[in-house]
Amino acid sequence: MLEAAEKKPRDTREKILAVAEAAVLAKGFASTSIEELIAAVGITKSGFFYHFKDKGELAKAMMLRYIEQDTKVLNDIFQRGDELHDDPLHGFLVGLKLFAEMFANLPEAHPGCLAASFCYQDQLFNGEIRDLNAASVLAWRKRFRERLELIAKTYPPKQPVDFEALADMAASSVEGGLILGRLLKDQTILPRQILLYRDLVRATFASD
């Protein structure tokens, strides 16, 4: 029994980050105390400061972890979409459907977006963290904008399109859907917002 809980190095650090993310999404960064994190993880305060030199470094590590996970999810989903349909538009539409389904099938409500949480408390953080956060939004913009412009080559839209705004609307729908879903305690709001975004993309490139 004693050796049952084998400890991998870096394990504690990851546990701190996971617990911190849940707490920050529920109460905000300032109200998330180091005290409660170490209580949940089972170390002492000094143990925390071994992993992070101060609370600001915790914030930075949380942001980096969030961006990494976020990128991976998006890559996986939209790669699958393209595997399922060999056309830039329809592969994208399948991807958006999968994206919506992923949120619809979560066992419990999505806890929220760390970028949004940090955004509404950004005066607490240094420029480095704010830059990371901005970069994560720009990554969404780039990903979706490139896809939209690729689609436009095959399906030229009849009316002029604000590609940048239409690309941003992917992230915007997620942020908006998360907030409304949380405020109304309704898990279906977010996936339905994404499906509406999908409708708009389809209408934009409609050939009829």
Add this chain to the structure above:
Amino acid sequence: MLEAAEKKPRDTREKILAVAEAAVLAKGFASTSIEELIAAVGITKSGFFYHFKDKGELAKAMMLRYIEQDTKVLNDIFQRGDELHDDPLHGFLVGLKLFAEMFANLPEAHPGCLAASFCYQDQLFNGEIRDLNAASVLAWRKRFRERLELIAKTYPPKQPVDFEALADMAASSVEGGLILGRLLKDQTILPRQILLYRDLVRATFASD
């Protein structure tokens, strides 16, 4: 000079709420100290506790004030839209245009939405405040949903429409646009998101 600054009663309370809103949108509720508010307003701490029995009552008053202002803005804008075009669809489209223009013409970036800020720190607040916040979203839903269903009577959509989600998308676009605009420090993002929402509404009821 001494009587120049004439004090109206309730003036101090309103000043506290205005200063608090700006601070909360920048740093979050927990990091907004009573100390900084009274320094900005020019009273003592006891003066603050004369107006609010504790910090929770400040939060509640902020929420109530926010909802009131919010309702007034929406009423004005969409009433003007209907004055300018005597048709449920086109009056609404004009209203959305005015709404986007309002955000585009702000002298500086919109500071953000208190509902969203509170949402991402909701464990700090009691049920009463969370209920107020949920009610404010439901008011948006009701307002837009009723309008969309009115439009549908004159312009029956060719495909089935998720009216609830399409109504929610108004608030969702604003929340999403505010977050992206803030993260990228780009004031144009929010109005452009609203114009895309307008495109979707038009496409939904398109008669061609």
Add this chain to the structure above:
DNA sequence: TGTACATCAGTGAACGCGCGTTCACTGATGTAC
């Protein structure tokens, strides 16, 4: 194979500061009779 040293992943105690809250009190204005 044994020894010396370095690194890893923490412990335990103490710190000072800022925060929200309380309490007794006050001067100016409003109201009843």
Add this chain to the structure above:
DNA sequence: TGTACATCAGTGAACGCGCGTTCACTGATGTAC
């Protein structure tokens, strides 16, 4: 018209608690020779 009292909009000092941070120290594991 004057007096008594109540209410409004605060003041000033003190409080205790929780928080982030620091510092000296430690036992287990890894590495060099």
